[in-house]
Amino acid sequence: MSFEDAPIDAASAERLARSGLELRLVDRTDQAAFDAWLQADNRGFHDPADDPAGLAEVRAHQPSRRTTGVYDPQGLIDEPVGTTQSWVAPLTVPGGAAVPLWSIASVTVAPTHRRRGIARALLESELRTAAADGQPIAGLTASEATLYGRYGFGVATFGETTEIETARVRWTGPDAPGRTRFADPAALLPEALAIIDRLRAVQPGAIAYDDFKVGLAIGLYGRDRARVRAVRYADAAGVPQGFAAYSLSPDPRDFTKHTVTVRALLGATDEATAALWRFLLELDLVATVRAADRPVDEVVNWQLGDLRAARRTRADRLWLRILDLPVALEARRYAAPAAVVLEVDDPLGFAAGRFLLEVGPDGTGRVQPLAGEAPRGAASVALPIAELSAIYLGGVAPVTLARAGRIAELTPGAALVLERAFAAERAPWMTLEF
Ligand SMILES: CC(C)(COP(=O)(O)OP(=O)(O)OC[C@H]1O[C@@H](n2cnc3c(N)ncnc32)[C@H](O)[C@@H]1OP(=O)(O)O)[C@@H](O)C(=O)NCCC(=O)NCCS
Numbered sequence: 001m002s003f004e005d006a007p008i009d010a011a012s013a014e015r016l017a018r019s020g021l022e023l024r025l026v027d028r029t030d031q032a033a034f035d036a037w038l039q040a041d042n043r044g045f046h047d048p049a050d051d052p053a054g055l056a057e058v059r060a061h062q063p064s065r066r067t068t069g070v071y072d073p074q075g076l077i078d079e080p081v082g083t084t085q086s087w088v089a090p091l092t093v094p095g096g097a098a099v100p101l102w103s104i105a106s107v108t109v110a111p112t113h114r115r116r117g118i119a120r121a122l123l124e125s126e127l128r129t130a131a132a133d134g135q136p137i138a139g140l141t142a143s144e145a146t147l148y149g150r151y152g153f154g155v156a157t158f159g160e161t162t163e164i165e166t167a168r169v170r171w172t173g174p175d176a177p178g179r180t181r182f183a184d185p186a187a188l189l190p191e192a193l194a195i196i197d198r199l200r201a202v203q204p205g206a207i208a209y210d211d212f213k214v215g216l217a218i219g220l221y222g223r224d225r226a227r228v229r230a231v232r233y234a235d236a237a238g239v240p241q242g243f244a245a246y247s248l249s250p251d252p253r254d255f256t257k258h259t260v261t262v263r264a265l266l267g268a269t270d271e272a273t274a275a276l277w278r279f280l281l282e283l284d285l286v287a288t289v290r291a292a293d294r295p296v297d298e299v300v301n302w303q304l305g306d307l308r309a310a311r312r313t314r315a316d317r318l319w320l321r322i323l324d325l326p327v328a329l330e331a332r333r334y335a336a337p338a339a340v341v342l343e344v345d346d347p348l349g350f351a352a353g354r355f356l357l358e359v360g361p362d363g364t365g366r367v368q369p370l371a372g373e374a375p376r377g378a379a380s381v382a383l384p385i386a387e388l389s390a391i392y393l394g395g396v397a398p399v400t401l402a403r404a405g406r407i408a409e410l411t412p413g414a415a416l417v418l419e420r421a422f423a424a425e426r427a428p429w430m431t432l433e434f
Contacts, residue, residue: 004064026080104140142319295426332392381418395424
């Protein structure tokens with residue numbers, strides 16, 4: 001059985017039934033039912049409704065997704081009043097290995113049915129289904145940062161919206177020996193997927209994407225595809241190493257001041273990333289290049305020749321929720337040897353308990369439940385599962401969380417021991433939209 005057909009969660013179904021609502025899996029091959037679900041999802045995010053061609057495109061190209069709806073039999077239309085979708089995608093962890101991520105998206109509740117516990121029933125249902133399916137960790141992105149901590153999610157990666165004033169840039173990065181050329185999105189798609197996979201191998205926080213998602217980013221699909229331009233960078237040997245997709249909007253008062261909005265800019269090598277940035281920054285008739293959700297350790301900031309040419313605003317990006325603590329913690333590599341006792345509080349029960357994490361000299365971690373005394377010399381902390389999930393990829397500092405009162409040090413200096421062990425080789429970054 002694939003994750004898509006995992007049975008509906010009985011506890012949430014019963015809870016919703018008590019309010020006269022039905023929790024159901026949506027058959028994506030049932031056109032009317034799936035279209036109605038898609039329109040409910042659009043409405044939930046205040047997006048325009050899809051026209052028939054837009055619906056047909058999603059139906060034709062969206063890959064396997066577990067699609068859930070909450071239905072009100074008293075409703076006047078067939079659209080669900082609550083939606084979620086989930087799927088499993090590999091998430092790169094520090095050291096380069098991948099863990100399967102139970103990815104959750106399209107969490108919406110109709111404004112007519114808000115604050116009646118539908119979102120809670122849907123989220124708990126996702127987490128119980130993922131745990132029952134043996135998945136070690138769940139993740140999502142949030143429209144509001146106040147929603148998901150209550151279910152044990154913590155923010156594990158950040159993104160920066162970067163706005164660069166091109167007139168201030170004096171390129172100081174290396175000259176790229178390869179070539180940047182415009183690319184037809186259909187021809188670019190397989191190359192883009194390969195580039196994403198190579199980047200993913202070295203980038204903690206990166207997840208794998210399907211053809212549809214990448215096709216949307218590069219202008220192959222989607223409502224606004226006509227506005228998207230795509231370029232690809234090939235190195236001196238002719239090997240494609242990076243791609244970018246962007247759109248341009250004019251300043252109505254001054255044709256020399258267009259704004260470039262970057263939809264994707266990904267390089268498998270630093271050379272490719274720098275070359276693509278430089279291409280965009282040196283476009284004629286452009287005053288501003290704007291890119292959302294860039295890495296917090298964006299290399300280009302050190303290649304602009306003027307640190308203040310870029311204005312950056314940081315926001316939470318990937319929220320993680322550890323479900324199977326030993327599997328999740330043993331999947332990643334650690335930066336320093338450590339012996340740490342973790343007293344984990346998990347209100348939903350999946351990962352609660354007392355565990356000993358031991359990191360060997362080679363950076364591998366071993367985790368076991370701890371019943372008795374902590375070994376002599378072990379550091380010891382108490383923390384909620386949301387905080388452990390937040391520090392998991394090395395993108396949030398345990399010392400900061402201890403200073404904020406969100407991690408309790410049971411032995412002095414324990415947060416610093418965690419921080420040194422959990423550090424990642426690069427700031428964790430989710431490379432594209434979820
Ligand atoms: C956000 C949304 C999913 C909440 O749905 P809902 O069914 O009204 O939520 P529930 O009644 O199940 O409430 C669950 C909990 O979240 C809290 N909550 C709900 N919406 C909230 C909000 N906007 N801000 C802060 N807390 C919120 C509730 O107080 C409740 O807390 P508790 O269980 O600890 O008492 C819904 O308003 C929505 O669809 N918004 C637009 C789409 C969206 O933003 N989706 C999330 C993106 S990933």
